[in-house]
Amino acid sequence: MNVDEPQTWPASLAEAVDLQLSLRRLVKLGGRIADPVRTVLGLDVTYDDSSSRIAAAAVVLKADDFTILEEYVVTGTVSFPYVPGLFAFRELPPLIEAMRKVSTIPDVVICDGHGVAHVRRFGLACHVGLVTGLPTIGVAKNNFVGVFSDPGPERGSRTPIRHDGEVVGYAVRTRAEVKPVFVSAGHLIEPTTAVMTVLDLSPRYRIPEPVRHADQLSRRALRS
DNA sequence: GCGACAG
DNA sequence: ATCTTGTCGC
Numbered sequence: 001m002n003v004d005e006p007q008t009w010p011a012s013l014a015e016a017v018d019l020q021l022s023l024r025r026l027v028k029l030g031g032r033i034a035d036p037v038r039t040v041l042g043l044d045v046t047y048d049d050s051s052s053r054i055a056a057a058a059v060v061l062k063a064d065d066f067t068i069l070e071e072y073v074v075t076g077t078v079s080f081p082y083v084p085g086l087f088a089f090r091e092l093p094p095l096i097e098a099m100r101k102v103s104t105i106p107d108v109v110i111c112d113g114h115g116v117a118h119v120r121r122f123g124l125a126c127h128v129g130l131v132t133g134l135p136t137i138g139v140a141k142n143n144f145v146g147v148f149s150d151p152g153p154e155r156g157s158r159t160p161i162r163h164d165g166e167v168v169g170y171a172v173r174t175r176a177e178v179k180p181v182f183v184s185a186g187h188l189i190e191p192t193t194a195v196m197t198v199l200d201l202s203p204r205y206r207i208p209e210p211v212r213h214a215d216q217l218s219r220r221a222l223r224s
Numbered sequence: 225g226c227g228a229c230a231g
Numbered sequence: 232a233t234c235t236t237g238t239c240g241c
Contacts, residue, residue, distance in 0.1 A: 044229070047232050083233080084229040091231075113230050123230070144230045177241080182230085 129187020
């Protein structure tokens, strides 16, 4: 895959915030993604804070049967502190390296974290969308900004996440009776399409298959 | 001011 | 994120 090198890399937290405020103007919500979706790229990162080690995984799946087409993992060293709202700067360097190994141009990219459901409307999934030019979706295990009511217990149930008077994402029940995931658009996709896509990619477990595989791969890589 | 805070 | 296997229950 072609992945743009982030032109400017922040040297301070304040610069990182400024960069987000600048880049967020380039985010496009909406548009049509491939229908049907044929290939999906899942991304995840695992850390070991004690050793400052980090592993980023990129896994390409066939969307109809979840067959693994490609999988790569890159290990490195943490280069940015964990600051809520800025963790794209922590995860992006190894993720870009991993994505560059991918041959397939996926129809959509699923990121482990938020998209526009973010303090500055520019979460990891938005940033990944800009550097790849591909449709991206953020899927987080915990809510970050805004408020929501608990969706119904059945799989497929969803409720809006409201922040500053707008809907920034959805709490989505991907598995009956299990805590919802928090879905928001990253780039080049419509919020409701993002929700549908995540449900399609989560037939059995809470976490969508692409991210689940990337999580396992990065975890294995760091434990060896 | 206080608490909360994606991974 | 991480410390952590098997086990109980729908």
